Amino acid sequence: MSVQFIASKDNPKIKHLRALIQQAAYRKKQQQTVLEGTHLCLAWLEQHSHLHALYTTEHALTHADFEKIQQHYNGHIFVISEALYKELSTLGTSIACMAVIDIPRHQHAFDPQADTLILENIQDPGNVGTLLRSAAAAGIQQILTTTGSAALWSPRVLRAGMGAHFALQCYEHIALEVALAQFKIPVYVTSLEQAQSLYSLDLSRACVWILGNEGQGVSDYALAHAQAVTIPQPGGQESLNVAIAGSVCMFEMVRQRL
Template identity: 70%
Template sequence: MSIIYLESKDNPKIKHIRALTEQASYRKKQQQTILEGTHLCLAWLEASRPIKSLFTTEAALQHLDIEKIQTLYTGHIFILSEVLYRDLSTLGTSLPCLAVIDLPRHQHAIDFNQDTLILDGVQDPGNVGTLLRSAAAANIKQILCTPAVSSIWSPRVLRAGMGAHFSLFCFEQVDLSRVLPQFNIPVYVTSSHQSKSLYSEDLTQPCVWILGNEGQGASEYALEHAQAIAIPQPGGQESLNVAIAGSICLFEMVRQRQITA
């Protein structure tokens, strides 16, 4: 391991980080993304996945979390000034720790008999990351995303997911009309305009969950080709945040399965 000091904001590595942070098209072209924060970097390394390059500050280098990362990482550590790191960071006052990684490439095909979460136009990175986190906690491993969904591997979604990505198989740019007819298990879509209650469904067997856009809800195709359900809201609110609604559905599934286990 070697330590290299970078001082100029015009250094190619600094420009590379900035582009990966800000531009989805650049991430796609380079097939790389950014992990920021010691929690994500440690989770990635502990999953036996390699970091391409690591950036921090001289003051942070002696922190216990950075030292732990150094025991798992064998590449170059690039030291930035406090000012330069803050200019790159999107996390504010957290411990300086930023890593460049290659986007994962898995060889798995979609399993049409497996519990699945489908994100249908969910655009807010925080909602996407939260739903991935809830899916991982509920032991759903397969995630399908339609083209309008916020980029799964963007730094903002990664932060919201808190490492959930690393245990999931995520498929992006999925055409719902092509994959939905192939599922051999029940398919549910959340809709605040449906009277059929979530709690009336038998969720003890594998199933598919479709969660739609924050404003418009699920697509017409999803509503026409899946069983629409609603979460009872006796308080009379018009709708729930999609991440909250999705989490309620997933953990009602978990509850029913624990009862019958």
């Protein structure tokens, strides 16, 4: 392990780091992303072994949490100024720690027999990250997203996911029509209209959940090719936040299987 100090914001490594944080097209081209915060970095190292690079500040270098990461990392640590780190950071307040990783790539197609969460055009990074956390906690291991959904491996979604990504098989830019043609298990879609109560379903076997856009809901195609499910709301609210609705559905599944 070596420690190198970088003073200039125009250093090529800093330019690469900044582009990965700010530009989705650059992340896609490089097939890399950035983990920020010691929690995410430690969670990654528990599941994987390789970091391309680690960035911190001189103050954070000796922090106990950062030292835990150093115990699992033998590569280069780049030390930058506090001002430059704050300029790059998306967290605001945390122990200075950023790691560059390769975006995981799967050798196999998704499993059409496995519990699955499909995110159709869900755009808010916080909602996507929360849904991934709930899916991982509920034992769902497979996530599909359609074009238009927030990029799963963006720093903001990673932050909201709190490490859930690393326990999931994630497939992005999947055409809903293609995916639904392959599933041979029940497919459910959340809806407020002409829908069956969630609590009347038999969720004892593998199934697929489709959740839709925050404002517009799921597409007509999803409604036409899945069983519509509603969550009873005796309090009379118009609708639930998509991340909350999805979490309620997944944990009703868990409850029935316990």
